[in-house]
Amino acid sequence: MLAYNFGEQHPMHPARLELTVRLARELGIFDVPEVSLGVPFVASDAELELVHDAAYIAAVKAVSADPESTREDIGLGTQDTPVFAGMHEASARLAGASLAAADAVLSGESVRAVNFGGGMHHAARGMAGGFCIYNDAAMAVQRLLDGGIQRVVYIDVDAHHGDGTQSIFWDEPRVMTISLHESGLTLFPGTGFANEVGGPDAQGTAVNVALPAGTGDAAWLRAFHAVVPQLAGAFAPEVIVSQHGCDGHATDPLSNLQLSVDAQRQAALSIADLTTKLCDGRWIATGGGGYNVASVVPRSWSLLMAVAAGVPLSPSSAVPPQWREYVLERYGKAPEFMGDGADTWWRSWEVGYDPNDAVDRTIMATRKAVFPIHALDPWFD
Incomplete structure (x- = not known):
């Protein structure tokens, strides 16, 4: 999976996957008896055509075979999504991993599955973008x-709007896509508004839920809990698929949100709880964005995997010393703990709406736009 590589200077460096695997292994997540590791396959053309x-x-195959060529009209060869040799196979392997996850859940082999190398949510039916091919x-x-x-309910907590996934299922009544992201007024891709x-x-x-730049943990979690559980409950999914881009972190270079690893873990716990309540625990989780490669991404996705495995780790746990030494040697700086020591308390929506609060106005805009369609009261439910 490390072959998905846009180059040494590109923000989506494959080292974030390697460091995540290394951390999860040293935390013992892969040794949990209920956990199995699957080998991703390269998705076939017929599967990609899903x-x-x-x-x-x-077109992807053509530029993959000839990386000197580009197709910028469909997003291939842009600054965000440059062409590289083997692009098709590398991208199709990430896709195959998520297909394998779906197959495992469908067959009953697994109740929960995680492909942290996936979550390529900007890719549309005929367009690449935002580092995403398939x-x-x-x-x-x-x-x-x-x-x-x-x-199926699809929940996307990446800092960037899940525009590709939304567009693919725009007219599909069996799929609800819920995206909690920084407003398109201040961040790529410029979409994802309440209307x-x-x-x-x-x-x-x-x-x-298009959140204003600067939104922190308490407001982000308030927004999540004011929208996601109610709509998911009304839709009654048989499976939840979630995208856990961790680029909303305060230290991420590509967004303006101010989240902690602790809040990202809390979102994973809340989604896990929803799967237990609504769909017998059936849950497929993917990665996504995340560009603080050495510090944030490995911790966030290891905590996600621990939640999915049923052995949630405390954010106050120390990172394994061997992993920390490895990161210190390579990057000169490494976190000491699995979390950031943040307070993840949030103010419940039920205690009142503040029209002077920009996040509350965002929440209300979403609830007014969607809740009545599902016979939910936008004010009180």
């Missing part, structure tokens, strides 16, 4: 639908 146009796949999360959702699942609620045949199945 959500991508055949002409687009052919949308593995959307492919997992479609695989579930094709396997007989009737309703984007789904196509004519799927009104109310696209949900967007």
Whole structure:
């Protein structure tokens, strides 16, 4: 999976995956009896065509074979998403990992599955963008639908709007996409506002919480809990698929949110709780963005895997000394603890709405746009 590599200077450096594996292994997550490790396969053209146009796949193959060429008209060869040799196979392998996760859940082999190398949520049917070539999360959702699942909720907590996934399921009433992200007024891709609620045949199945720049833990968690549990409960999914981009962290260079690893862990715990309540625990989690490669990404996704494995780690736990020494040697700086020592308390929506608070106004805009469609009261439910 490390072959998904846009170059040494690109923010999405594969070292973030290598460091995550190393940390998870030293934390003992892979040794939990209920945990198994699967080998990702390269998705076939037919599997990629679950959500991508055949002409687009052919274009990816062409630039993959000739990395001197570009197709900027469909997002291939841009500054964000440069072309590299072997791009097709590397991207299709990330996609295959999420398909394998979906297959494991469909067969009953696993209740929960994590592909932290996935979460390529900006890729649309015929367009690359935002470091994303093939949308593995959307492919997992479609695989579930094709396997007989009737309703899927997709929850995206990346700092950037999950525009590709939303566009793929824009008119699909069996899928609800919920994206909690920094507002498109200040961040790529410039979409994901409250009035984007789904196509004519799927009104109310696209949900967007566009948070102002500078939003911190308490407000972010307040927004999550004011929107996600209510809508997920109303939609009654059989499986939840989630995208856990950790680029909303305060130290991430590519967003303006102010989140902690502790809050990102709390979101994973809340999603796990929703899966237990709503769909017999069935849950597929992916990674996504995250560009503080050495410090934030490995901790956030290791904590995610621990939650999924049923052995949640405390944020106050020390990072394993061998991992810390390795990171110190390579990067000159390493975290001491799994969390940031942040307070993850949030003010419940039920205690009142503050019209002078920008986050509360964002929450209300989303609730007003979507809640009535699902017979939920935007003010009090």
